[in-house]
Amino acid sequence: MKKFFLLSMFVSMALTVLNAQDVKATTENIDGPKIEFSEQEHNYGTLQKGGDGNCEFVFTNNGNEPLILSNVKASCGCTVPTWTKEPIMPGQKGSIKVRYNTNNIGAFTKTITVTSNAVDSPRIVLKIRGKVEQ
Numbered sequence: 001m002k003k004f005f006l007l008s009m010f011v012s013m014a015l016t017v018l019n020a021q022d023v024k025a026t027t028e029n030i031d032g033p034k035i036e037f038s039e040q041e042h043n044y045g046t047l048q049k050g051g052d053g054n055c056e057f058v059f060t061n062n063g064n065e066p067l068i069l070s071n072v073k074a075s076c077g078c079t080v081p082t083w084t085k086e087p088i089m090p091g092q093k094g095s096i097k098v099r100y101n102t103n104n105i106g107a108f109t110k111t112i113t114v115t116s117n118a119v120d121s122p123r124i125v126l127k128i129r130g131k132v133e134q
Contacts, residue, residue, distance in 0.1 A: 032063050032065050032118070033066060033067035033068070034061065035059050035118040035120070035121060037124070037126070038059070039057065040126050041126065041128070042057070042098070042129075043129050044131075048134075049102060049132055050103060053099055054097065055128060056095050057097075057126055058093055058095050059093065060092070060094075061088045062090075063119065067088040067116060068087050071114075071115040072096055072112060072113070073113050075113075076110060081096055082096070082097045083096040083097070096112065098128060104132060105132050106131070107131045108128075110127070111126065111128075112126040112128070113126075
């Protein structure tokens, strides 16, 4: 009985692993919009108070249907994102521009959550970081 139980556990685990590999292979072939960022984190380094707190995240629609960003939200009010509002056609690029308020002195790490209709990753978190000195 013990051998039967161990054998059935082994077979069950093997089938689970094989099934997981099949699912991964098929998700790469799913139709729809796919979003890919050139970078997902921007490091400002050291900025002076009142300095340029602007950066831009560029992305590409690598899918075969239009990509729509439904919401882009910063983790706090000191970070203001603006983004491409119209649908991004397959193969085209879009951008999210971020402005950080550099009147806040000290180190910072902020996130920007991007929500879209992308089939591969409908929610992506971008990061900005740096340090503002007097």
